[in-house]
Amino acid sequence: MAEAHQAVAFQFTITPEGIDLQLSYQALNQILLSGVRSWKKRVSRLRNGVIKGVYPASPSSWLFVVIAILATMYMRSDPSMGLITKIQQHLPLSLHVSLSSQGQTMLSALLFSTLLWLSLILALRFCLKLLLSYHQWMFEQHGRVSNTTKIWVTLLRLLSSRKPLLYSYQTSLPHLPVPVIKETVNRYLLSARPLLTDEGYERMTKLAAQFENNLGNRLQRYLKLKALWATNYVSDWWEEYIYLRSRGPIMVNSNYYGMDFLYVSPTSVQAARAGNTITALLLYRRKVNREELKPSRVPGTVIPLCAAQCERMFNTTRTPGEETDVLQHWQDSEFIAVYHRGRYFRLWVYRAGRLLSPREIELQIQRILEDQSVPLPGEEKLGALTAGDRVPWAKIRKQYFSSGINKRSLDIIERSAFFVTLDDEEQGMKGDDPVGNLDRYAKSILHGNCYDRWFDKSFSIVIYKNGKSGLNAEHSWADAPTVAHLWEYTLATDAFQLGYTEDGHCKGDVDRSLPLPQKLTWDIPSEVQAQVSVSLAVAQALADDVDCHVFPFREFGKGQIKKLRVSPDALIQIGLQLAYYRDRGGFCLTYEASMTRLFREGRTETVRSCSNESCAFVKALEAGEAGEQCRRLFRQASERHQNLYRMAMTGAGIDRHLFCLYVVSKYLGVDSPFLKEVLSEPWRLSTSQTPVQQMELFDLKNNPEFISLGGGFGPVADDGYGVSYIIVGEEMINFHVSSKHSCSETDSHRFGRQITKAMLDIMTVLSADAKPSSSSKSPTQSKKQL
Known part of the structure; x- marks a missing residue:
C-alpha cells in the first residue's frame, strides 16, 4: 500500500555481501520538518511563558530599568541606596578575581536592576489582582456610576493597556471567595x-437553623x-x-450540542464542508496554542474572564473508570479520527510540518467517503460503548483494549485532536416540515444513532450529507460559553474567511500524492460485541425518550x-x-x-x-x-x-x-x-x-x-x-x-x-x-x- 511505503524512512536487508541499506529521503525530510514544527512550538510556548509571566509589564521593560539604573549611576547617584555595593561585596570570590572593579559594579547593577524589575512586576500584578477583585461596578445603576468605579476603570485600563495573551490574566484573577x-x-x-x-417553610427554617448553629460552622x-x-x-x-463520578450515560444526560446556521449552508458538498470546518478548528487550535486569542471579557467592558477551560479543548478525551472517569489531555496531535459507515479512520492533517490546505483535507475526506471497505466484525457500533453506562465500558476497555491492535486503534481515537462523523443523513430546516426538521436535526446532533459519535471526546463534529454541520461536546472539561466561542469562530471562518469556489469546493492547492487516510483495525471478540449490544440498548432507550423542540422566536x-x-x-x-x-x-x-x-x-x-x-x-x-x-x-x-x-x-x-x-x-x-x-x-x-x-x-x-x-x-x-x-x-x-x-x-x-x-x-x-x-x-x- 502507498501509505505503508510513505511511512517507512529506511529499509535494510542482510545479504552475503553485507547490509543493503535503503533510505527514503522524502520520508526523512518529512520527519525533519515535523521535528522542526515541534521545536517551534516549544520555543513559542517558552516565549509566551515569559511574556505572560511578566504581564502587565513587558520583557523589554527589563532593559528600560537597567538603562535607568546605569544612567543614574553614571550621574554619580546611587538609586539602590547602598544595595548595589552590598551585592558587589557578596559576589563569589571567583568573580572578584576574574572581573575588574568596574565589571563587578556593572554586574551588581544588573543584578539589582533585575531584582527591582521583578519586584515592580509583582507589585503591578498585586495591584491588578486588587482591581479585579472589585465587583461593586456590577451593582451600580446604568448612568449612575460612582467616582470610585470611574477611578477603578481608569486604573484597570492603564494596567491592561498592553496587548495581553490568552492566559496573561490568569495569575492576576482573584480566588473565588467562600461566602458567609x-x-x-x-x-x-x-x-x-x-x-x-x-x-x-417553617420546617426548612428549623433545619437550616440547626445546620447553621451546629454542623455548618x-x-x-x-x-x-x-x-x-x-x-x-x-x-x-x-x-x-458532578461529571466524572457519574456512572450513567453521558450521552443526553451530560453532553450538549451546537447547531449550524439556521437558513443557509455555505456549501452542499459534504467533503468540502468537512474540509473547511476541520481547517477552521485547527486554525483555532493554533491560536490557542500560540495564545493569540484575545482573552474573553465581560461584554462591553475591559474586565477579563478566566481562560483555563481553553487548555483542554483539543487532544482531550474522557476515559472511563469503574469508580470515576479521568480526563486525559495530550500536548499535541497531528491527526483527527473520522467515522463513516461503521469504519474508523486516522486522517493526518499535517504533512512535513505544515497544515494541509482545506482543499487537501477535502480530498482526504472524499477518499474516505469513496472507500468501499466494509466494517470489521463489531466495529460498526463500537461507539455505543461511550453512549451507555460507564462501568461496563470501563471494564471492557481494561480487559480488551489495553494491548494489541485494539489499544493502538483506541489510542488513535482518544489522542486525536477531535472526532469527526461523516453522516449519511441530510439535516436542516429546509423541506416540507421545517418545524419537524429542526427537531430531528437537534436530536441527531445530541445522540445520532447512539453509536456513530464518540461521546468521550472533548467534542465531536458531525458533517451531514447535504453539507449541514453540528457539534457534540462532552461537558466535564468546559462549559458551553467556551465551546460556543470555538463554534462561532469555526462557522464564521468557514463561511467568510476560507470560503468556497463557485461549484462549492474548498479553495487552495492540493497535493494528490498525499497518503490515503489510514483505516483502523480491530479484533473485537464476541464478549465485547455482546456488551456493545447492551450499551446500545441502554443508549437507544434514552435517545428515544428525548423530546426535542427547536424554534426561532x-x-x-x-x-x-x-x-x-x-x-x-x-x-x-x-x-x-x-x-x-x-x-x-x-x-x-x-x-x-x-x-x-x-x-x-x-x-x-x-x-x-x-x-x-x-x-x-x-x-x-x-x-x-x-x-x-x-x-x-x-x-x-x-x-x-x-x-x-x-x-x-x-x-x-x-x-x-x-x-x-x-x-x-x-x-x-x-x-x-x-x-x-x-x-x-x-x-x-x-x-x-x-x-x-x-x-x-x-x-x-x-x-x-x-x-x-x-x-x-x-x-x-x-x-x-x-x-x-x-x-x-x-x-x-x-x-x-x-x-x-x-x-x-x-x-x-x-x-x-x-x-x-x-x-x-x-x-x-x-x-x-x-x-x-x-x-x-x-x-x-x-x-x-x-
Missing part, C-alpha cells in the same frame, strides 16, 4: 419560599482551609463529583426589549416562569446557569430564577390585575432577577457553596438533613443562555441569513424541561426545549407554544407603559461605558 454561611442559608430560604407551603472551617491552598474551592470537586428580539429599558435575559426568564405556570399549574425550582469566570478557574453558579417577585408578577397577570400593577411587579421581578445574577457572578451564590459543604460532610462521615434535602431537590426547569461573544465575526446587516441556531441539552429532571436560548442580533431569539416522552405531564412542543405566548403577553403589558421606567439592565448590558 449565614448569608448563604438566608439566601436559600428566600429562594425556597415561593415553592413551599407555610408548614414546609464545622464544615465551613474545613472549606475555608481548602480555599487557602486551592486555586478554586469549587471547580475540582464540581468536575469530579421572530416576533421581537433584543432591540425592542432594550427600548423598554428591560434586561432581555430577565424578560426571557420571567417569561419561562409564566410559561411553566400555565403549563403545569404551579412553580418549580428553576436553574439558570451563570458563569463565575471573574475568578480563577471559575465555572458556573446557579441563579434560582423562581423568586417571590417573579411569582407575584405571574399570579397578578393570570389574575387579570390592572396593567400598571403588573408592570410594577414585573419591574420588581426584573430587578430581583438581575440582582440574583450579579450575586452569582461575584461569588455570592447559593448552590456551589452548599454543594461543597455537602462534599466536606461526606469526607467527615457526618450527615446533615438540611444539606441532604437541599441537594436532592429536582430542577424541573433547567435553563441556560448561549452567549454570542464574537458578533464582529458576523455581518448580519449584509448577511442576515447567516444566523446561528445556538445549541441545547437534554432535560435534567425526568419530569422537567431543559431550555436553552440564544439572543441573535436585534430581532430574533432561538429556543431549544427538551423533555422526556415517558413523562405524561411534559411536552416540548406544548411548552414551546407556552413560551411564545408568555413572551408576547409580557411584551403587550410592557408596551402599554407610556412612560419607560429605569429598570436595571444585565451586567453585560448595563456597563457598556466600562
Whole structure:
C-alpha cells in the first residue's frame, strides 16, 4: 500500500555481501520538518511563558530599568541606596578575581536592576489582582456610576493597556471567595419560599437553623482551609463529583450540542464542508496554542474572564473508570479520527510540518467517503460503548483494549485532536416540515444513532450529507460559553474567511500524492460485541425518550426589549416562569446557569430564577390585575432577577457553596438533613443562555441569513424541561426545549407554544407603559461605558 511505503524512512536487508541499506529521503525530510514544527512550538510556548509571566509589564521593560539604573549611576547617584555595593561585596570570590572593579559594579547593577524589575512586576500584578477583585461596578445603576468605579476603570485600563495573551490574566484573577454561611442559608430560604407551603417553610427554617448553629460552622472551617491552598474551592470537586463520578450515560444526560446556521449552508458538498470546518478548528487550535486569542471579557467592558477551560479543548478525551472517569489531555496531535459507515479512520492533517490546505483535507475526506471497505466484525457500533453506562465500558476497555491492535486503534481515537462523523443523513430546516426538521436535526446532533459519535471526546463534529454541520461536546472539561466561542469562530471562518469556489469546493492547492487516510483495525471478540449490544440498548432507550423542540422566536428580539429599558435575559426568564405556570399549574425550582469566570478557574453558579417577585408578577397577570400593577411587579421581578445574577457572578451564590459543604460532610462521615434535602431537590426547569461573544465575526446587516441556531441539552429532571436560548442580533431569539416522552405531564412542543405566548403577553403589558421606567439592565448590558 502507498501509505505503508510513505511511512517507512529506511529499509535494510542482510545479504552475503553485507547490509543493503535503503533510505527514503522524502520520508526523512518529512520527519525533519515535523521535528522542526515541534521545536517551534516549544520555543513559542517558552516565549509566551515569559511574556505572560511578566504581564502587565513587558520583557523589554527589563532593559528600560537597567538603562535607568546605569544612567543614574553614571550621574554619580546611587538609586539602590547602598544595595548595589552590598551585592558587589557578596559576589563569589571567583568573580572578584576574574572581573575588574568596574565589571563587578556593572554586574551588581544588573543584578539589582533585575531584582527591582521583578519586584515592580509583582507589585503591578498585586495591584491588578486588587482591581479585579472589585465587583461593586456590577451593582451600580446604568448612568449612575460612582467616582470610585470611574477611578477603578481608569486604573484597570492603564494596567491592561498592553496587548495581553490568552492566559496573561490568569495569575492576576482573584480566588473565588467562600461566602458567609449565614448569608448563604438566608439566601436559600428566600429562594425556597415561593415553592413551599407555610408548614414546609417553617420546617426548612428549623433545619437550616440547626445546620447553621451546629454542623455548618464545622464544615465551613474545613472549606475555608481548602480555599487557602486551592486555586478554586469549587471547580475540582464540581468536575469530579458532578461529571466524572457519574456512572450513567453521558450521552443526553451530560453532553450538549451546537447547531449550524439556521437558513443557509455555505456549501452542499459534504467533503468540502468537512474540509473547511476541520481547517477552521485547527486554525483555532493554533491560536490557542500560540495564545493569540484575545482573552474573553465581560461584554462591553475591559474586565477579563478566566481562560483555563481553553487548555483542554483539543487532544482531550474522557476515559472511563469503574469508580470515576479521568480526563486525559495530550500536548499535541497531528491527526483527527473520522467515522463513516461503521469504519474508523486516522486522517493526518499535517504533512512535513505544515497544515494541509482545506482543499487537501477535502480530498482526504472524499477518499474516505469513496472507500468501499466494509466494517470489521463489531466495529460498526463500537461507539455505543461511550453512549451507555460507564462501568461496563470501563471494564471492557481494561480487559480488551489495553494491548494489541485494539489499544493502538483506541489510542488513535482518544489522542486525536477531535472526532469527526461523516453522516449519511441530510439535516436542516429546509423541506416540507421545517418545524419537524429542526427537531430531528437537534436530536441527531445530541445522540445520532447512539453509536456513530464518540461521546468521550472533548467534542465531536458531525458533517451531514447535504453539507449541514453540528457539534457534540462532552461537558466535564468546559462549559458551553467556551465551546460556543470555538463554534462561532469555526462557522464564521468557514463561511467568510476560507470560503468556497463557485461549484462549492474548498479553495487552495492540493497535493494528490498525499497518503490515503489510514483505516483502523480491530479484533473485537464476541464478549465485547455482546456488551456493545447492551450499551446500545441502554443508549437507544434514552435517545428515544428525548423530546426535542427547536424554534426561532421572530416576533421581537433584543432591540425592542432594550427600548423598554428591560434586561432581555430577565424578560426571557420571567417569561419561562409564566410559561411553566400555565403549563403545569404551579412553580418549580428553576436553574439558570451563570458563569463565575471573574475568578480563577471559575465555572458556573446557579441563579434560582423562581423568586417571590417573579411569582407575584405571574399570579397578578393570570389574575387579570390592572396593567400598571403588573408592570410594577414585573419591574420588581426584573430587578430581583438581575440582582440574583450579579450575586452569582461575584461569588455570592447559593448552590456551589452548599454543594461543597455537602462534599466536606461526606469526607467527615457526618450527615446533615438540611444539606441532604437541599441537594436532592429536582430542577424541573433547567435553563441556560448561549452567549454570542464574537458578533464582529458576523455581518448580519449584509448577511442576515447567516444566523446561528445556538445549541441545547437534554432535560435534567425526568419530569422537567431543559431550555436553552440564544439572543441573535436585534430581532430574533432561538429556543431549544427538551423533555422526556415517558413523562405524561411534559411536552416540548406544548411548552414551546407556552413560551411564545408568555413572551408576547409580557411584551403587550410592557408596551402599554407610556412612560419607560429605569429598570436595571444585565451586567453585560448595563456597563457598556466600562
